[in-house]
Amino acid sequence: MKTCTRTLFSLLLIWAWPCHAATVLITGANRGLGLEFVRQYAARDWIVIAITRAPETSQELNALSAANTDIKVERLDVTDMASIKALALKYKGVPIDILINNAGVLGDLSTQRLESLERNDFQRVMMTNAFGPLAMAEAFREHVRSSEQKKIVAISSGNSIVSGNSVAGGLYAYRSSKAALNILMRGLATDLAE
Ligand SMILES: NC(=O)c1ccc[n+]([C@@H]2O[C@H](COP(=O)([O-])OP(=O)(O)OC[C@H]3O[C@@H](n4cnc5c(N)ncnc54)[C@H](OP(=O)(O)O)[C@@H]3O)[C@@H](O)[C@H]2O)c1
Known part of the structure; x- marks a missing residue:
């Protein structure tokens, strides 16, 4: 029964989806760069699926959405496979032109130095910044494949660059x-090249 209801909801969503507009899905859309991506794409008349872990406390995002029905606020945690799969199912059949994997965490800096390394924080940063985008790409690849632009984007950092003379120490988990x-995006580019 639950599956039937979900399928019906997805069909209604596809039916109601404007076919003229491009669609972007942005993770970490409630603040920082993600919130600005929402503003910029919405200002260019895109449909924006704006992801937040906590819609109930995402005031700025909710205000943008209230003023523009093309901004759809959705709940998702990029480390939670169940929430990723549920949202992918909800939007089944909806083309997503650009998936922007923006959500990220710096982690606790005090546990990213020699002498004070801590396993749990390292895992949390890796799960959010690396596994999250990979899991999002896996779950939403059909949505992207069926779109016009077919782009999967990730926000990396200069802190990850291995070559050159300016490689500093510390910040182990984040870097x-x-x-x-970076390397998993290269792998995805190969796997999804077709
Ligand atoms: N700002 C910079 O100078 C800079 C430089 C290089 C790269 N970057 C990268 O750019 C991206 C955005 O940076 P920012 O400065 O805008 O960061 P930010 O202000 O700290 O915002 C991070 C966003 O990610 C979300 N997030 C964290 N963990 C999540 C999870 N498990 N599931 C879903 N969402 C999650 C946060 O949600 P909550 O509000 O719920 O925590 C928040 O919306 C990050 O990937 C960052 O590493 C930033």
């Missing part, structure tokens, strides 16, 4: 996670 993000 490792962004370096992992």
Whole structure:
């Protein structure tokens, strides 16, 4: 029964989706760069699926959405496979031109130095910054494939660059996670080249 209701909801969503407009999905859309991406795409008349972990406390995002029905606020945690799969199912059949994997965490800086390394925080940063975008790409690849632009984007960091003379120490979890993000995006480019 639950599956039937979900399928019916998805069909209604596809039916109601404007076919003229391009669509972007943005993770971490409630603040920072993600919120600005929402503003910029909405200002260019895109349909924006704006992801936040907590819609109930995302005041600025909710205000943008209240003023523009093309901004759809959705709940999702990029480390939670169940929430990723549920949203992918909800939007099944809806083309997503650009998936922007923006959500990210710096982590606790005090646990990213030699002498004070801590496993849990390292895992949380890796799961959010590296596994999250990979899981999003897996779940939404059909939505992207069926779109016009077919783009999957990730926000990396200069802190992940391995070559050059300016490689500093510390910040181990964040830097490792962004370096992992870079190489997994290369892998996705190969796997999804077709
Ligand atoms: N700002 C910079 O100078 C800079 C430089 C290089 C790269 N970047 C990268 O650019 C991206 C955005 O940076 P920012 O400065 O705008 O960061 P920010 O202000 O700290 O915002 C991070 C966003 O990610 C969300 N997020 C964190 N964990 C999440 C999870 N598990 N599931 C879903 N959403 C989650 C946060 O949601 P909550 O509000 O719920 O925490 C927030 O919306 C990040 O990937 C960052 O590493 C930023």
